[in-house]
Amino acid sequence: MLQNRFDELMDFVCVRYGYCGGVVDGKPMQVTHFIHEYGNVAASEFSEWVMLAEDIGPDSNLDFRDQHKKDIEAAFIKIMGSAVVPAKELRWDAEV
Structure with a gap:
């Protein structure tokens, strides 16, 4: 089955790097919890959200x-085709 671009990006993030989400302040967290419904998302925002979903903040010193x-x-840029994409493109295939 063909994946949409976001599915492919999440495969890269989760399978290649192991950033599949974590527990932050006692709550399960995933990068998708940070993606807003409307507007645009930049690659830099997305990568920061991946880290935050793993509870790896800027002060983590890793x-x-x-x-x-x-x-x-x-x-993100390679797979999504741009450094900034509409938030609506960052949805699981099942949600499209």
């Missing part, structure tokens, strides 16, 4: 954080 953010941003 050496890999910046590199992983850059890798996710590059994948």
